[in-house]
Amino acid sequence: MLFSILWLSQSLFSYDDDLPIVNRNWALEPRIFSRWRWAFGSEKILDAAYSKYKGRPYRLARGDVDIVILPDEFIGELNKMPQSAITSRKILSSSMTGYLNGMNVLDKTHHHFRMLLTRGTPALPELLPSIMSRVQSATKNIFPHDTHSWTEVRLMTQIVRSIGQVVTLVTLGSSMCDNPELIRLSCEHSTNAFAITFLMRLAPRFLQPILVWLTPFKWRLERGWKRLEDIVVSETQYRKQDPATRCKNPDLLSWMIAEAKTKEEADGCTLTRIIGSVFAAGIWSTAAFIAGVLTDLAAHPHFLTEIRQEIRDKHERIGGNWDALAFNSLDKLDSAMKETVRFAPGTMLVYSRNIEEPITLSNGLQLQPGQTISTSGRSRAMDASVFCSPRQYDALRSYNEDLQKHRTQPFRSIEGKDHRWGVGRWACPGRNLASLLSKVVLVKLLDEYDFAFKTDKNGAMKQPKAPIMHEFVLMSPKATVLVRRREQNSGIFY
Numbered sequence: 433m434l435f436s437i438l439w440l441s442q443s444l445f446s447y448d449d450d451l452p453i454v455n456r457n458w459a460l461e462p463r464i465f466s467r468w469r470w471a472f473g474s475e476k477i478l479d480a481a482y483s484k485y486k487g488r489p490y491r492l493a494r495g496d497v498d499i500v501i502l503p504d505e506f507i508g509e510l511n512k513m514p515q516s517a518i519t520s521r522k523i524l525s526s527s528m529t530g531y532l533n534g535m536n537v538l539d540k541t542h543h544h545f546r547m548l549l550t551r552g553t554p555a556l557p558e559l560l561p562s563i564m565s566r567v568q569s570a571t572k573n574i575f576p577h578d579t580h581s582w583t584e585v586r587l588m589t590q591i592v593r594s595i596g597q598v599v600t601l602v603t604l605g606s607s608m609c610d611n612p613e614l615i616r617l618s619c620e621h622s623t624n625a626f627a628i629t630f631l632m633r634l635a636p637r638f639l640q641p642i643l644v645w646l647t648p649f650k651w652r653l654e655r656g657w658k659r660l661e662d663i664v665v666s667e668t669q670y671r672k673q674d675p676a677t678r679c680k681n682p683d684l685l686s687w688m689i690a691e692a693k694t695k696e697e698a699d700g701c702t703l704t705r706i707i708g709s710v711f712a713a714g715i716w717s718t719a720a721f722i723a724g725v726l727t728d729l730a731a732h733p734h735f736l737t738e739i740r741q742e743i744r745d746k747h748e749r750i751g752g753n754w755d756a757l758a759f760n761s762l763d764k765l766d767s768a769m770k771e772t773v774r775f776a777p778g779t780m781l782v783y784s785r786n787i788e789e790p791i792t793l794s795n796g797l798q799l800q801p802g803q804t805i806s807t808s809g810r811s812r813a814m815d816a817s818v819f820c821s822p823r824q825y826d827a828l829r830s831y832n833e834d835l836q837k838h839r840t841q842p843f844r845s846i847e848g849k850d851h852r853w854g855v856g857r858w859a860c861p862g863r864n865l866a867s868l869l870s871k872v873v874l875v876k877l878l879d880e881y882d883f884a885f886k887t888d889k890n891g892a893m894k895q896p897k898a899p900i901m902h903e904f905v906l907m908s909p910k911a912t913v914l915v916r917r918r919e920q921n922s923g924i925f926y
């Protein structure tokens with residue numbers, strides 16, 4: 433009898449598509465085990481699955497959801513599917529526990545996505561001088577001036593503030609982004625939203641709505657949402673009274689009001705949620721990425737010297753007048769950026785999508801509505817048949833491999849061999865901003881400062897590494913480095 437019940441339940445909880453299942457030991461295993469194994473061992477799980485099933489689809493039990501992980505070859509045919517058949521909305525928001533931190537607005541709209549790409553990207557040259565002046569003053573205020581001794585700093589804490597100000601500039605405009613309260617709010621918002629995701633993904637879904645209130649992050653986040661709503665709703669009302677003149681500024685809020693197609697798209701509360709979600713998506717990821725490039729280069733001084741020289745030569749050639757073209761023609765720095773993101777990609781699972789209509793892939797695999805698919809960007813980035821000696825850091829890998837290709841597929845491009853921005857129609861809409869902004873910050877910091885690491889008792893350098901939790905790879909807020917202003921720098925002044 434017991435065996436019959438077990439057999440029946442096992443059959444009910446199994447799939448009938450014969451895909452191998454990874455990270456679940458038996459069909460009835462409580463999902464919490466998969467959650468915890470994934471939270472703390474995702475890198476090993478993906479590596480083991482890739483060596484076993486390379487080139488074949490498999491099903492990954494993440495604990496919160498079962499995801500069909502597809503090999504790269506299928507991305508091309510999936511990209512050709514209509515938007516009604518495959519979408520990124522729900523899975524992005526549920527992976528970020530949007531139902532707990534308010535990012536579930538991403539379920540309902542793609543208005544911000546369109547605006548960031550179709551309005552934000554073309555506006556970058558116009559926005560660049562404002563971005564540069566904010567980075568200039570933030571650097572002066574945040575980083576030490578002493579050229580003789582080293583100061584220990586929490587790298588992320590410093591960089592996040594600068595990035596928070598620029599993302600606020602792009603989302604709310606120059607009239608609002610210098611408000612210290614708003615800068616603090618944007619940074620804290622991003623931190624609290626991620627903290628909730630990281631912690632709550634450890635708990636079963638039914639307990640999350642209760643447990644989340646036991647964390648300080650939820651209370652802080654809710655206070656932040658309230659304050660952000662006050663600011664954004666009143667600003668929205670003000671701009672809506674006269675969109676022709678008050679929505680002329682190049683910022684996300686203005687574009688979204690001016691080009692809203694429905695009443696809801698221009699609603700102050702919806703816009704608050706969208707702005708908050710863009711803070712969460714853009715600030716921490718960009719700051720962590722910049723911190724990663726700096727520490728990688730500091731740990732490999734021969735690359736750092738070469739890249740500094742490239743910056744210095746460019747500075748002289750352009751007579752100190754940095755513009756988008758100058759930033760985008762730093763080939764060696766661009767190559768180092770690709771290499772850092774290959775090791776620390778923000779998220780190891782990319783191209784996560786929900787299936788909305790039945791799809792049959794060219795290998796005969798049937799994808800059903802309600803299923804979730806993804807690809808393992810991490811496995812590709814560490815595949816020796818894609819990247820030679822993949823576990824070795826080589827800042828000039830892309831530059832030396834094929835300079836022509838490196839230039840036609842720079843860091844900001846979605847055409848690269850790895851999937852740093854995701855793939856296809858729904859790849860990261862902030863990629864052009866993230867790339868340009870990172871270069872503005874890196875040019876200034878690499879030229880003007882030296883970075884070093886503390887040593888342990890054996891004298892070995894302690895380079896801070898981005899820890900991995902769940903599928904996320906992000907530099908810790910507690911990571912510290914030693915910083916010293918360089919006596920000999922090019923005097924780059926934005």
Ligand code: HEM
Nearest residue numbers: 713714717718721778783784853854855858859860862866
């Ligand atoms: C180095 C920094 C960044 C990295 C590595 C990064 C990477 C990614 C990735 C991999 C995705 C998922 C794409 C997919 O599923 O195919 C994504 C989504 C997203 N990113 Fe970024 N991103 C960065 C910076 C930014 C910035 C600066 C912004 C905005 C100002 C931004 C806004 C977004 C948004 C809104 C989404 C969700 C898109 C949706 O609703 O479907 N990101 N990002």
